[in-house]
Amino acid sequence: MIKYALVVLILLSGFNCTHKSEVRDGDREEVFRHRADSIMALMTLDEKIGQLNLPAAGDITTGQASNSNVAEKIKNGQVGGLFNLKSAEKIREVQRLAVEESRLGIPLLFGMDVIHGYETIFPIPLGLSSSWDMDLIKETARIAANEASADGISWTFSPMTDISRDPRWGRVSEGNGEDPYLASQIAKAMVEGYQGNDLSLENTIMACVKHFALYGAGEAGRDYNTVDMSKIRMYNEYFPPYKAAIDAGVGTVMTAFNEVDGIPASANRWLMTQVLREDWGFDGFVVTDYTAIEEMIDHGIGDLDHVSALALKAGVDMDMVSEGFLTTLKSALQQGKISEKDIDDACRRILIAKLKLGLFEDPYRYADPERAKKEVFSDDNRKRAREIASQTFVLLKNDNGTLPLKKGSKIALVGPMADNAENMSGTWSVAGNFGESISLRKGLENALGDGALISYAKGSNVVVDSLLESRVSIFGKPTYRDPRSEQILIEEALVAAKDADVIIAAVGESAEMSGESSSLTTIELPENQRNLLKALHKTGKPVIVVLFTGRPIGLGWEKENIPAILNVWFAGSEAGDAIADALFGEVNPSGKLTMTFPQNVGQIPLYYNHKNTGRPLAEGKWFEKFRSNYLDVTNEPLYPFGFGLSYTSFQYGEMEFNKVELKGDDKLLVKIPVTNIGQYSGQEVVQLYIRDKVASVTRPVKELKGFQKIQLEIGQTKLVEFEITVKHLKFYDYDLNYVWESGDFEIMIGGDSQQVKSKTISWKN
Structure with missing residues (x-):
């Protein structure tokens, strides 16, 4: 191994130009290609195929499959990267296996779902998009990259730029809403925040735009479901954010689970080669989503041998978890289903990414325990997380100046999300320290100090159905279900509210009611929570709804009856303090919706940039026979795209x-x-x-x-x-x-x- 590792180092030392300033971009790319080819000249076919394999490892796993004997595979040159392994120490040890105990010493990529922060968690992406502030959004990616890179991560599976007009789909929480123009601006900002101007710097990480393509348009709002649309709609409405990320120089692209024109994305050559590489000029590498190659068997286009060959021929370079590439490509080559050039092209692109990251010069550059101690979850980062979170809140209603509150008020704090620190970070916050997050209760106490006049009661569970509630707390974010009856919980809340001047009701979803595999057939506020609000409303005291959600929610009764509604999404590590800042007027809410709130689920899909029919309803009309409308509700949304109030006018x-x-x-x-x-x-x-x-x-x-x-x-x-x-x-x-x-x-x-x-x-x- 030492002999070959030295040969690689000699090859690399011939032209050291990792920084853009040292050479023109075109020449720089040619140097990387030459270096990659020099490395490949030393590699066996098995080692080339090994670079295309991305198994899961570590503390955090998702999906259906797991990999065994990862260490042995690394030593045998059968792994190109790992994902969801956390901590600089662990990553350094695994990297050591690759560079010191494999034949050629080729370093590994280490990826993670750094979606809206690393340990310092920012608001969920749908919340961040509501800031409409590209500098702020870019800063969140920059801070996340700084933290993650110190802890060994060199690659993030973000940004997610899937356009969606269906709030039943749980993953709207990970996206930027319904509009292609705004989502394109955000995609650009996120890529620039993660990657900076030079990927070889120790505090930048490689981004991955996902999910290519059309993942947000699944039928019935059901995750992983069929997508079918015209190409003209793809190009005008769904493709722009992906292309914006490509134009910004994103290093990698992740395939979608769904089919496109009847062919699963991971086997769709038109999508992965013609559109992505030939038309858009993408020169990075393509990775599948979790087990996407294996899942094409259930799509019905062949066995693992066949779908793996299809994926490689389509333009996929790295296989996440399925191990279809690792176990079938050699045989496929012998059978003539693929060519060695297909394997070489994929291997080269992965090696070039590692070269750009500087991993051959220093395999451990992204795993610095001392730097991690200083920079991960630092006081400065938490301070910025609090300030940024407060810019994402959307004030949906504020009758008669109910908000902001005066600090001398007696407050009753009720609701299932009032005192739950673990749920403040929202979905896909895999590296976060959930127990260190600031709950709303803690945030109010911090704001009011020793003289805090707060009475607290839970008031209701998240939902009545205990089985449903158990399905939304599987990622270490408990809902702390109370076994007592709904009526007892409401009565307890009324006792807490008896002497209060104002009631703050923290209601909505728990963190994992949105996110991957969290689709819903109804988007109304859960009935037991609405019953709590109705009981509180009857007291005659002003009720302020603090709404926690990862999707648009049906709030018809609340809009009609509750004087103030502040949508805080899931605001991250510092949620409670940030919400208190807004409630007490230290910050004036300025967020605007990036996804339309429908009146009810029957209006879905509902989005502002729709087309007219040949029989549009006349402006200002509620209903007109033989026009495009409903019998039971108006065509209007509950809250339109771009909507958001302020304490001022x-x-x-x-x-x-x-x-x-x-x-x-x-x-x-x-x-x-x-x-x-x-x-x-x-x-x-x-x-x-x-x-x-x-x-x-x-x-x-x-x-x-x-x-x-x-x-x-x-x-x-x-x-x-x-x-x-x-x-x-x-x-x-x-x-x-x-x-x-x-x-x-x-x-x-x-x-x-x-x-x-x-x-x-x-x-x-």
Whole structure:
């Protein structure tokens, strides 16, 4: 082994150019390719195939399968990377097996689901997206990369950029909502935050955009389910965030579980090679999701030998957990199902990723116990997590200035999420220290100090059904179910509320009621929690709902009857302190929804950028026979995309245009004055929408094309300006050409997707 390891080191020392500044990008890529080829010249066929194998290991496992004898496989050169192994010490020891006890000493990649923070947990991605603040979102990825890299992780399976319009699907909590433009901006910010400008730096990690493609459009909102849509819809509505990540230089791509055009994504050559590599120019490597290759057997396209060959030929480079590549590719090569070039191409791409990360120069660079002690879950990181979390809360209702609260108020705190630190981090927070999170109860006590006037009662369980509740607490985040009856719990809450000035009800979901494999057929607030709220409402005291959720929830009764609703998502490690900051007015809520809240599950899918029918309901109408509407409820959402209140009020003036008739490459400048007319300073997200009124294919009624988050002091006015060019008008036509067409365009600006100022302009080629 020593002989061959030295040969590899000699090959690598010939041209040391890991930093971008040392050589032009094109030359740099050629050097990496040359290095990878030099290493491959020393490798056996088995060792090349071994680089394509990604088994699970360590403290945290998910999915259906597990791998055995991982250590022996590493020594035999049969492993290219491991994932979900935590701690610098453990990773250093496993890396030692690869670089000191395998024949060639090729280092391993170490990956982890660092989705919204490492040990310092930030709000769930759906919550982060509600900040509409790209610098803030980028910072969360940067902090996560810094922590994870110190603890040995060099690769994260993030960002998830799947567009979804169905809140029944639990994984909406991991995404950025329903809009392709906003999700694209977030994808770019996350990739830049994780990877920085130089992957060889010790505090950057390689990102992985997922799930390619269309995973968020599963039928019936059921996880892993069939997806079927037209290509024109793929390109215009679902592909943009993935492409934005590719354009930002993301290092890896993860395949989706679902099929695309009848072929599972992991075997879809059109998707993985033509679109991803040939059309979009992606030059990193493709990894499957957990057991995705093996799962293609159940999809019905062949046995493990066959689907493994299909995946490699499609353009998949690394097999997560299935071990189909490891156990079948040699035989497939002998049978002529694949070529050695197919194996070489995949192996080369993985080796290049390791070279870019600097792992051949220092295999242990991402596992520094001393650095980890200083930087992981540090006081500074926790402080930023608290500040960032407070920017993601969405104030859904605030009648008569119920919020913010005065600190001298007597508070009754009730609800199943009021005193549950473990659930504050939400789903997919696999590396978090759940017990160290700040509960809402603790946050209120911290804010009020020794004079805190808080009475507490749980008031209800998360759900009535104990079996259902057991299914949503399988990842170490207990719900602390109370065995007493619903009525006894409510009566206890009423006792706690008896002498209170105000009631804070912490209700909604527990952390794992959303996330992977957490689909629901109803999105209403659980009945027992609503019964608690009804009992509290009858006291006549003001009730403030603090809503914990990973998806849009049906809140029809609450909207009608509860004076104040603050949606806090799952806010992360510092949730309780951040929520208290918002409740007491230390922070003015500024979040805006990135996913429409329907009135009920029957409206799903419901999203703002829909298309018109030939029989649209007239504006302002509740119902009209032989029009596109319902008999029982209006077409309107409960809360629209882009919606979010503030403790202050913002007034939009009239739009000003530099011209209303444009040609070709002209630029349209639109200005609008926005004034803070309330009694608090605050932030507002000013949103720009455009409608292409006549086109060769039908276009949405409006599309987000820009936004700015501004700070306004009391009485202050800012003139917000948007520059619009023909790139904002482009779309994929019937033949999938990316074009813009002459015509009339409606320009809309406002504080959400419904409340907008509007004017039509003409733009000709």
